[in-house]
Amino acid sequence: MSEFTLWDIVYNLLLAGRWTVLLSLTAFALGGLVGLILLMIRTAGNPWLVRLVRGYVELFQGTPLLMQLFIVFFGLPLIGLDVSPWVAATLGLTLFTSAFLTEIWRGCVESIGRGQWEASASLGMNFTQQMRYIVLPQAMRIAIPPTVGFSVQVVKGTAVASIIGFVELTKAGTMITNATYAPFTVYGCVALMYFLICYPLSLFARHLEGKFRHVAR
Amino acid sequence: MSLVELHAIHKSFGELEVLKGIDLAIDEGQVIALIGKSGSGKSTLLRTINGLEQIDSGVIMVGGNKISERDTDLLALRLQVGMVFQQFNLFPHYTALENVMLSPQVVKKQSKVEAKEIAEEMLAKVGLADKMMHYPDQLSGGQQQRVAIARALAMKPKVLLCDEVTSALDPELVNEVLAVVRKLAEEGMTLVMVTHEMRFAREVCDKLVFMHQGRIHETGDPEEVFSNPKTSELASFVGGLA
Numbered sequence: 405m406s407e408f409t410l411w412d413i414v415y416n417l418l419l420a421g422r423w424t425v426l427l428s429l430t431a432f433a434l435g436g437l438v439g440l441i442l443l444m445i446r447t448a449g450n451p452w453l454v455r456l457v458r459g460y461v462e463l464f465q466g467t468p469l470l471m472q473l474f475i476v477f478f479g480l481p482l483i484g485l486d487v488s489p490w491v492a493a494t495l496g497l498t499l500f501t502s503a504f505l506t507e508i509w510r511g512c513v514e515s516i517g518r519g520q521w522e523a524s525a526s527l528g529m530n531f532t533q534q535m536r537y538i539v540l541p542q543a544m545r546i547a548i549p550p551t552v553g554f555s556v557q558v559v560k561g562t563a564v565a566s567i568i569g570f571v572e573l574t575k576a577g578t579m580i581t582n583a584t585y586a587p588f589t590v591y592g593c594v595a596l597m598y599f600l601i602c603y604p605l606s607l608f609a610r611h612l613e614g615k616f617r618h619v620a621r
Numbered sequence: 622m623s624l625v626e627l628h629a630i631h632k633s634f635g636e637l638e639v640l641k642g643i644d645l646a647i648d649e650g651q652v653i654a655l656i657g658k659s660g661s662g663k664s665t666l667l668r669t670i671n672g673l674e675q676i677d678s679g680v681i682m683v684g685g686n687k688i689s690e691r692d693t694d695l696l697a698l699r700l701q702v703g704m705v706f707q708q709f710n711l712f713p714h715y716t717a718l719e720n721v722m723l724s725p726q727v728v729k730k731q732s733k734v735e736a737k738e739i740a741e742e743m744l745a746k747v748g749l750a751d752k753m754m755h756y757p758d759q760l761s762g763g764q765q766q767r768v769a770i771a772r773a774l775a776m777k778p779k780v781l782l783c784d785e786v787t788s789a790l791d792p793e794l795v796n797e798v799l800a801v802v803r804k805l806a807e808e809g810m811t812l813v814m815v816t817h818e819m820r821f822a823r824e825v826c827d828k829l830v831f832m833h834q835g836r837i838h839e840t841g842d843p844e845e846v847f848s849n850p851k852t853s854e855l856a857s858f859v860g861g862l863a
Contacts (some may be wrong), residue, residue, distance in 0.1 A: 517710075519706060519708050519710035520710060520712065522673055522704075522706065522710065523704075523706060523710035523711075523712070523769075524712075524724075525673065525699065526671055526673065526699055526702075526703065526704040526773070527699070527703075527723075527724035527728060527772070527773070527776060528696050528699040528700045528724060528728040528729075528776065529724065529727065529728055530692065530696060533727050533728065537712075537723060537727060538712055541714050542712075542713065542714055
């Protein structure tokens with residue numbers, strides 16, 4: 405039986421950690437994009453579309469992320485689409501992220517007073533202009549702390565992808581534990597790496613908050 | 622032909638009918654005061670004129686064109702009818718200058734240089750040439766309201782609607798805003814204002830419209846209406862204020 409040094413453990417975790425970062429970034433970017441589209445649809449106010457978006461949000465908020473991944477991973481093959489763990493994890497996390505971000509951002513947009521909408525409408529602005537110049541710039545500042553807070557949830561949520569066999573940080577930790585029989589050391593390193601990813605995100609949020617000093621006090 | 626004509630305007634909020642058939646003509650250069658108790662429908666009426674409240678029935682004509690509820694019509698209407706609000710509603714994330722420049726640039730597609738020129742002119746007109754770089758929260762209520770007036774004027778509206786523009790102000794700040802409105806009136810701007818400043822209405826307005834329970838109850842020359850109210854409702858409203 406070969407010996408594992410601490411460096412071997414850390415090195416292999418770092419390799420797998422790249423996938424955690426990549427999965428987080430992809431899910432967050434795609435989820436943010438879908439979330440923004442859903443937010444626009446919801447704010448624009450067509451009653452049927454609003455209901456549809458609300459149902460979508462409730463579906464994903466009301467079920468565990470793990471079940472969502474299972475359904476994507478085992479469900480899509482049933483309709484003839486064979487998906488790799490990477491695609492399933494990305495898709496699952498994107499849907500999950502978009503539902504939460506839409507809801508977070510909707511709260512921020514709604515916190516912008518009616519007076520801002522009325523004043524901009526009175527100046528002849530259409531919905532897109534109101535959103536772009538008046539509402540979103542103000543909503544954005546309010547949205548930063550909860551959005552970055554949620555991005556931390558996404559990073560931690562990627563751990564769930566280990567269950568469907570996607571080799572990211574947690575899955576790699578399990579595999580290395582099975583080889584080294586040193587679970588405390590390995591999972592300690594895993595936890596530390598998650599922290600090293602998430603903590604800078606929180607710092608970044610604080611930095612951004614200071615930047616938009618004049619927006620929506 | 623009047624600049625703005627309202628015919629048989631009806632509006633309900635749920636079960637409550639707040640406008641029960643309003644006819645009103647606003648001529649060019651006219652200064653009209655809408656007065657009445659709270660709940661009489663005067664603010665709602667004002668807000669229908671630029672489409673912030675959708676009407677249930679009736680006709681709004683601006684410059685001889687009927688305004689439908691299509692979005693393009695609404696936008697066209699709002700290019701002609703500006704509005705100033707009780708709560709100022711300045712955009713807090715822009716400076717005074719940017720507040721005034723934004724719409725000419727975005728809506729009218731004027732160049733930045735052009736928009737800036739107009740904005741500076743309008744801010745100077747309301748006496749705020751030295752506050753252009755200030756953000757709204759660095760300005761007093763009276764200054765904010767004057768920026769809001771400049772912002773509406775920069776769009777060169779044909780009519781300016783003023784919804785209780787001094788009601789949210791501390792008493793010592795009321796006069797600086799009224800002075801600006803008075804100047805606009807003297808320059809021939811068409812104004813429709815909901816106001817509780819009766820003395821101001823009496824001095825500045827050409828026409829007084831007294832609203833009571835969703836109807837125009839009495840209308841006429843301010844001097845005449847105040848000194849010789851024909852209905853007991855107006856008499857008691859005017860009497861209650863004295």
